[in-house]
Amino acid sequence: MEARPNLVQTVWGAFFLREDTYTGMRDDTQRIKRALTLIIVVGLLVGVTGAIGRLAEWAFAPPIDRVQETVLNHLMQMSWYAGVSGNPRALATFNQWYNLGWQIAKALAPSPWALLGVITTPLSFLIVWFIYGLLAHLAARIMGGQGSVGQTLACTALAVAPQLLSLVMVLPGAVAAGVGTWTLVCNFMAVRSAHGLTGWRALVATLLPLVLAILVGAGFACAGITVAGAALASLGGAQ
Amino acid sequence: MISELVALARGVLTFDSATFAAHVASRDTLKRGLLLIGVIALLAGLFPFLAGIVGSFRSPEAEIAEAQRQFEQQMQQQMQFNPGWQDPQVRRMFQEISSQVFAMIQDIVQLRPNVSFLPHWLDRLLQVFGVWLSTPLVWLGAWAWYALWVMLFAKLLGGGATLERMLGATSLFVVPHVLNLLTGLLALMGRIPMAGACFGALSALIGLIAGVWGVAIYVKATAAANEFSIGKATLATILPALLFLLLAIVVAIAVVIGIVVAAGGSR
Numbered sequence: 001m002e003a004r005p006n007l008v009q010t011v012w013g014a015f016f017l018r019e020d021t022y023t024g025m026r027d028d029t030q031r032i033k034r035a036l037t038l039i040i041v042v043g044l045l046v047g048v049t050g051a052i053g054r055l056a057e058w059a060f061a062p063p064i065d066r067v068q069e070t071v072l073n074h075l076m077q078m079s080w081y082a083g084v085s086g087n088p089r090a091l092a093t094f095n096q097w098y099n100l101g102w103q104i105a106k107a108l109a110p111s112p113w114a115l116l117g118v119i120t121t122p123l124s125f126l127i128v129w130f131i132y133g134l135l136a137h138l139a140a141r142i143m144g145g146q147g148s149v150g151q152t153l154a155c156t157a158l159a160v161a162p163q164l165l166s167l168v169m170v171l172p173g174a175v176a177a178g179v180g181t182w183t184l185v186c187n188f189m190a191v192r193s194a195h196g197l198t199g200w201r202a203l204v205a206t207l208l209p210l211v212l213a214i215l216v217g218a219g220f221a222c223a224g225i226t227v228a229g230a231a232l233a234s235l236g237g238a239q
Numbered sequence: 240m241i242s243e244l245v246a247l248a249r250g251v252l253t254f255d256s257a258t259f260a261a262h263v264a265s266r267d268t269l270k271r272g273l274l275l276i277g278v279i280a281l282l283a284g285l286f287p288f289l290a291g292i293v294g295s296f297r298s299p300e301a302e303i304a305e306a307q308r309q310f311e312q313q314m315q316q317q318m319q320f321n322p323g324w325q326d327p328q329v330r331r332m333f334q335e336i337s338s339q340v341f342a343m344i345q346d347i348v349q350l351r352p353n354v355s356f357l358p359h360w361l362d363r364l365l366q367v368f369g370v371w372l373s374t375p376l377v378w379l380g381a382w383a384w385y386a387l388w389v390m391l392f393a394k395l396l397g398g399g400a401t402l403e404r405m406l407g408a409t410s411l412f413v414v415p416h417v418l419n420l421l422t423g424l425l426a427l428m429g430r431i432p433m434a435g436a437c438f439g440a441l442s443a444l445i446g447l448i449a450g451v452w453g454v455a456i457y458v459k460a461t462a463a464a465n466e467f468s469i470g471k472a473t474l475a476t477i478l479p480a481l482l483f484l485l486l487a488i489v490v491a492i493a494v495v496i497g498i499v500v501a502a503g504g505s506r
Contacts, residue, residue, distance in 0.1 A: 016269050016270050016273075019403075056365065058353055059354040060354075060361070061352060062347065062352055063353055066350050067350065070343060070346045074339050074342060078335065078339055079335060165376055165379075168372050168373060169369075172362065172365050172366050173366030173370050174369030174370065174373045177377040177379070178376050178377070178380025179380075180380075181383040181384045182380075185387070185406070189402065199402075200394075
């Protein structure tokens with residue numbers, strides 16, 4: 001009997017699309033345990049490095065309240081501001097939009113809360129893996145796949161390997177490009193290996209959950225825009 | 240390992256069919272391909288990275304002042320020759336806003352960071368490292384995304400490549416981009432007053448050569464991976480680009496129609 005590959009070998013093989021890594025995971029009796037370990041370890045690594053990177057960005061950045069104050073001071077020195085400040089209604093509208101813009105900026109700016117990423121990153125990896133795995137399993141079954149849920153989940157867990165590219169984000173200014181594309185490639189390999197599907201059928205089964213996610217996301221975005229539009233309109237009407 | 244890679248690069252650059260076939264058939268095709276992309280992307284970004292290291296020790300105030308000087312110089316030229324800038328009121332307003340914006344940036348740069356003992360240069364140095372180390376990932380993302388589309392079209396044209404073989408083969412396009420090491424250096428020399436324009440033109444020419452050479456290798460690699468003709472490989476290589484172009488044109492037309500309709504409706 002062949003020895004089971006360790007975590008590093010598994011990640012390495014998954015990243016380089018080694019067929020034997022995917023089939024090995026599919027046929028392993030302890031596949032779910034290995035899948036969970038893999039996702040948690042990769043999630044923790046990415047979470048810790050990401051948190052360090054965001055924390056460094058926060059440490060080097062000036063306090064955002066001071067930036068907001070400085071920007072306002074300069075805006076107030078511009079000639080157009082005199083026109084705005086002379087009109088109470090225009091000034092109120094300006095302040096409303098200015099503060100809203102800064103609230104959004106503050107929500108997106110790095111902060112010490114980034115340390116929460118150590119917990120939220122592995123958790124989000126687990127949730128995404130579980131939902132994607134189940135949907136991919138359903139799609140693969142529809143396409144004529146033969147694998148079990150456990151086999152699909154075990155193989156799709158290997159698609160977490162490209163997330164290790166995100167380790168570069170420990171440095172401020174770094175971007176982890178290509179992670180999404182490579183994850184898609186690994187998921188394709190996973191679905192094909194777990195279900196023994198042909199290329200085209202595996203491609204459809206891999207993409208179906210993503211198409212569904214995009215549709216659901218677009219639906220939520222439309223609903224969000226409608227609600228936000230209505231809220232802004234009511235705010236405008238109140239003045 | 241290095242001699243192996245050098246031999247591979249030589250065979251690829253000379254379009255040696257045996258080299259392509261051996262690379263595609265190898266078990267390590269993808270590993271070698273990714274290694275090539277990583278190494279060459281880092282080399283291509285080497286000189287901008289070194290310049291960035293030097294630049295990170297410059298004072299940010301001096302850099303902003305330099306940017307302001309260049310901006311004002313360009314705007315002076317615009318105001319002299321562009322009929323749209325002849326209105327004195329528009330000029331005055333623009334000058335007032337731009338000088339306030341630069342003053343604002345100067346003030347923001349002078350604010351102490353959240354962890355006040357951290358020097359500005361350390362942030363900039365780390366960012367330079369971050370951008371440099373991200374270069375292979377950016378190349379990887381763009382290459383993999385395009386290769387998937389090419390593979391899709393190659394399959395439709397009857398190609399028989401596996402995913403691993405296709406990715407491994409097309410990664411060879413990166414080999415001529417080792418010339419980008421030179422373009423990076425020439426781009427730096429382009430900052431030299433007077434002679435800079437010549438270096439800039441030479442850099443663009445070398446970049447163009449590397450690009451065209453890379454596309455030719457891409458076609459050859461696609462043919463080798465799919466075991467079909469160069470004609471079909473060319474078609475599979477350019478079809479995704481044509482598709483994206485077509486999509487961009489359709490989106491642009493839709494946006495223009497949307498703006499026209501919106502403008503018509505608001506009247």
